[in-house]
Amino acid sequence: MSIERKEVEALIRLFERSDWHELRLETDGLKLVLSKDADAAAAGSEAAVAAASATEDPPAPAPEAVDGLVPITAPNLGTFYRAPKPGTPPYVEVGQSVSETTEVCLIEVMKLFTPVHAGLSGRIAKACVEDGEMVEFGAPLFLVEPEARAAETA
Amino acid sequence: MALSRVFVANRGEIAVRVVRACRARGLESVVGVSDADRESLAAALADRAVVLGPAPARDSYLDTNLVVHAAKATGCDALHPGYGFLSESPVLARLCEREGIAFVGPRAETIERLGDKLAARAVAGEAGVAIVPGSGEIRSAAEALTFAGSAGYPVLIKASAGGGGRGMFVARAEVDIEEGFERASEEARAAFGDGALFAERFVEDARHVEVQIMGDGAGEVVHYGERDCSVQRRFQKVVEEAPAAALPPRARSSIHDAACRLARHLDYRSAGTVEFLYDVAREEAYFIEANVRIQVEHPVTEEVTGVDLIEEQLRIAQGGGLSVTQEDIALAGHAIECRINAEAPERGFAPSPGLIDAWCPPAGRGIRIDSHCRAGAFVPPFYDSMIAKLIVRAGSRTEAVERMGSALAEFRIDGIATNLAFQERLVRHPDFAANRLNTRWLEDVFMPSLVH
Structure with missing residues (x-):
């Protein structure tokens, strides 16, 4: 059995969406190790692919982190609101520090408003969506500079 | 109602089918997909696709509010629910109504009245449609005997609280009644803590036949003939045909009339199916239930009538009424x-x-495939396993069976296991060719024959 590139891609996609932490596969001429642990070393001839960033919740296909920035993604389709109510200040401003539990926005579905949490510690680097826009599941809402890196550049 | 954009609240082949029907009717389509279906054929063919939520259906396809929110946010003025998922949810139909979105299906109250099996039997009664003759509660063997005397043998004596085949006994003649009553009663008490029994006529040799109907919502109803879906495994249809070639003409016209009566009684809107249990020995059909949606097997009806049932549904939602009268519908x-x-x-x-x-x-010639799959496509593990519907049409049943056999032999799918070979053996079985089938044939006759 030989494995083609597109099959590896499909495996990676599946793995990303699963709640597994590690997947090892060996066939003729291929040894594949997928891990969500960033420290998984590419030991010997093993090809180690760190599939997803540390953000486990939501289990979104997190878009590639750009310049080390990590996206906060939409947990489902809905309307994006930056402030708790019209005319009030937004939950977060660019430059503001957030922790995992900081509420950063609301997603509304048929008048049901659900807060979205940052899910990691760091500094808001960018707001990706205009207030009142429809967002789809997995869409980046904010980009966050993670804490470790924020400390380095400070 | 002038419509411009339809939200497709489903996945798989039916989503593709609805997108194509929209295009044919000059309507735009937006398909709401889960994360697992981002790269699906429906998403590629629709004018727009939006990702509702993660792969599990309860967080995407089954979330009524999410679906309606997506329909509104993408400017859709109609919603087609397909089959499965939310297609028979009165909550979805009602929410669409409230939000000014045309629901491509029956009214919410129709869905409610036909959705519950007992309520549906009551509606059938009102419309003068026969149901399996049954008794009220029976308290003694003598009462069971009286019922059997009027309904005829065999009768099934079963627990009111029943399920799973326990507390059930078939009485084939008078001599069985006493023992059947005692045994069923004991089992019922043991299994359910309730010895209450009732009896109904037992149909040993039954076919599942169903009538495709379409209504304009204002009392006009037509039928597009019937289908035979007797080949079932665990109550799941495996092979479907149109017409039901084994039905005598009198039984055929009686189920057509009964289905139309039921639909007219409700001022039925859009496509629906009225299912019957056909008692082969007595040549009588009894109402089972009504399905208030387009069904998986609708293409066989399309193939013998030449009508596109999904386009017809859209036309009715657009306020265009039925495109045909009963006289225009001819089967070939x-x-x-x-x-x-x-x-x-x-x-x-x-x-x-x-x-x-x-x-x-x-x-x-005469081969149609309704599918969302292609080489390189990924079949996700989260949903129904159906990947295609292979439909053949020919001048006669014999030719159609032959054509299906060779089409199945030709179909090649690599990478995943499929039931292609199983289906080929099934349609090449002498009983299938001879149409010697009933609802138990697949499990009682065909499956055991495979072991050898």
């Missing part, structure tokens, strides 16, 4: 559909999701 030839599933029959029909390496479907 015979059509058969085989459901092709990503499953391994030899391993207890275990689902086999995965990547499709090769997809080489059959083609030619």
